[in-house]
Amino acid sequence: MRFWKYYAEGNSYVVVDDPGAAAALAGGVNDPARGLGGDGLLLAQWGSDRVGMRIVNPDGSAAPACGNGARCLAALAIALGRADPDAVLDVVSPGLTVRHRLLDRATWRFAQELTLATAPVEGTQFVLGTPHRVVLGPLAGLDPAVAGPPQERSWPGGTNVMFAEVRAAGRIAVLPWERGVGATLGCATGAAAAALAVARREPAWPARTVVEQPGGTIAVTWDRARPDALTLEGTARPIATGEVHPW
Numbered sequence: 358m359r360f361w362k363y364y365a366e367g368n369s370y371v372v373v374d375d376p377g378a379a380a381a382l383a384g385g386v387n388d389p390a391r392g393l394g395g396d397g398l399l400l401a402q403w404g405s406d407r408v409g410m411r412i413v414n415p416d417g418s419a420a421p422a423c424g425n426g427a428r429c430l431a432a433l434a435i436a437l438g439r440a441d442p443d444a445v446l447d448v449v450s451p452g453l454t455v456r457h458r459l460l461d462r463a464t465w466r467f468a469q470e471l472t473l474a475t476a477p478v479e480g481t482q483f484v485l486g487t488p489h490r491v492v493l494g495p496l497a498g499l500d501p502a503v504a505g506p507p508q509e510r511s512w513p514g515g516t517n518v519m520f521a522e523v524r525a526a527g528r529i530a531v532l533p534w535e536r537g538v539g540a541t542l543g544c545a546t547g548a549a550a551a552a553l554a555v556a557r558r559e560p561a562w563p564a565r566t567v568v569e570q571p572g573g574t575i576a577v578t579w580d581r582a583r584p585d586a587l588t589l590e591g592t593a594r595p596i597a598t599g600e601v602h603p604w
């Protein structure tokens with residue numbers, strides 16, 4: 358079964374485009390010893406002006422949205438000649454549609470536009486296609502593997518948890534704990550949730566927030582005049598392609 362593996366600001370994903378392969382690989386392919394590692398499996402369904410995306414977490418659960426994964430599929434679609442690098446490309450997952458514009462071909466930097474369906478559900482609990490809880494406070498000494506699970510369970514069906522600290526005006530740091538995955542080096546919809554949480558709390562916060570995560574930096578733009586629109590900027594790069602054999 359043909360696979361691709363891609364990296365995007367702290368998440369790596371195994372990608373397949375054959376639904377049968379996806380079913381055979383789900384829940385096992387991300388095992389670091391018996392499989393290919395990574396933070397999930399993405400099934401791409403190529404369309405003429407869009408790419409469908411299904412996401413399976415390493416524990417076998419389905420995720421409704423994935424910002425870093427969407428960028429990986431946009432980059433792969435262009436690399437395979439299935440999408441026009443000069444046109445916009447929608448990556449459509451069950452919970453979220455993300456519109457991509459390639460900003461720089463040399464670095465595979467994209468702008469991603471998404472529309473927020475909901476305001477915060479309560480306090481700093483957001484749903485950006487998938488649920489995110491933002492926990493603001495100092496990150497020094499914080500271990501997401503310890504602090505994450507109780508927060509994850511505090512939401513029906515579980516929530517992703519973003520531990521976030523303000524570093525300067527327009528700059529925050531985030532340590533993610535992902536539902537169905539564990540501690541990761543980055544999370545794009547989580548970065549957006551964290552930026553929103555801080556910007557909503559501080560009226561003088563600038564429109565553009567640089568979100569530093571261990572695996573890379575995502576820029577999030579949120580204009581108070583258009584509160585339902587968000588733009589993210591980040592990259593995607595190939596790691597490997599080849600044949601993978603399900604167990």
Ligand SMILES: N[C@H](CCC[C@H](N)C(=O)O)C(=O)O
Binds near residue numbers: 419517
């Ligand atoms: N890392 C992804 C989100 C994955 C969410 C998944 N872990 C879930 O169960 O909701 C991102 O870049 O947006």
